[in-house]
Structure formats: C-alpha cells, structure tokens
Amino acid sequence: MPSPLENGSHARIHAVVRRIPRGRVATYGQVALLAGLARQARLVGYALHALPGRSDVPWQRVVNARGAVSPRREPGWDALQRALLEREGVRFDARGRIDLVRQGWRPRSPRRGGRARRRA
DNA sequence: ATGCTGACTATGT
DNA sequence: TACATAGCCAGCA
Numbered sequence: 001m002p003s004p005l006e007n008g009s010h011a012r013i014h015a016v017v018r019r020i021p022r023g024r025v026a027t028y029g030q031v032a033l034l035a036g037l038a039r040q041a042r043l044v045g046y047a048l049h050a051l052p053g054r055s056d057v058p059w060q061r062v063v064n065a066r067g068a069v070s071p072r073r074e075p076g077w078d079a080l081q082r083a084l085l086e087r088e089g090v091r092f093d094a095r096g097r098i099d100l101v102r103q104g105w106r107p108r109s110p111r112r113g114g115r116a117r118r119r120a
Numbered sequence: 121a122t123g124c125t126g127a128c129t130a131t132g133t
Numbered sequence: 134t135a136c137a138t139a140g141c142c143a144g145c146a
Contacts, residue, residue, distance in 0.1 A: 029130095042126065043142060046127080047127095049127055064129085070127045
C-alpha cells in the first residue's frame with residue numbers, strides 16, 4: 001500500500017506535475033514553488049522517485065535547472081526519461097540539454113513583454 | 121536522538 | 134562553462 005505521505009507534500013507535487021503540458025518541461029524548483037514548497041526542490045525529486053510505475057503523473061517532464069535530465073542512481077531510467085520526452089517532441093541539444101526558454105513550461109501563459117516570439 | 125543520503129539549486133571561483 | 138560549497142528537508146539506519 002502507498003505510503004502515508006500521499007496526503008502531504010507528495011500529493012501536491014504530483015498535482016503540479018500533472019499540469020505540465022505535453023511537449024513541455026518544468027524544473028524541480030519550479031514544481032516545488034508551484035506546490036507551495038519553495039526551495040524544496042529535492043523533495044520534488046524525492047516525491048517523484050517514490051512514484052509507482054503505473055502512474056498518471058508525467059514524471060518525465062521534470063528536469064533540473066540546467067535543462068538536463070538528472071542522472072539516476074540506477075542507470076537506464078534517465079535514458080528512458082529522455083526517450084519519453086523526445087517522443088513528445090521535446091528537443092535536446094548536442095549536450096543533452098533542453099532549451100528551457102523555448103520548451104520550458106509557463107503556467108498561466110504570462111505574456112512576456114510584448115510580442116510573441118518570432119518564428120523560427 | 122544523530123548522521124548520511126538524495127531524480128536539487130543558488131552562488132562563488 | 135564547469136566544479137565546489139552551502140543550504141534544504143524528509144526518510145532511514
């Protein structure tokens with residue numbers, strides 16, 4: 001059975017992660033902040049790690065502040081995460097990093113100063 | 121209770 | 134840009 005933590009911060013973290021749209025990514029710190037857990041980025045990673053295999057939480061959309069997939073203790077999962085993201089259309093550069101400015105999730109779509117990004 | 125670890129981040133070098 | 138440190142906090146031995 002699930003850990004008793006499901007009623008606490010973990011549940012809030014999961015709720016935030018569920019809001020990340022397909023093809024976008026959010027950072028651990030960003031998720032923490034939106035979940036009302038400022039500066040507790042580590043807990044976000046912890047909460048996701050505790051996630052059951054079958055889950056409706058798109059854990060793969062959470063990456064670190066550098067826009068890279070954080071290396072796991074158990075190798076292989078990081079590669080899976082990247083594969084899942086690429087399948088959603090997320091692009092990685094040669095260094096294995098995502099351009100957060102372009103593909104990072106922007107809750108509430110705040111319009112940035114003025115005009116939309118020019119195309120290509 | 122204490123100490124270490126971890127899917128992190130901000131800051132200084 | 135990359136590496137080292139300090140700060141964070143929950144879980145576990």
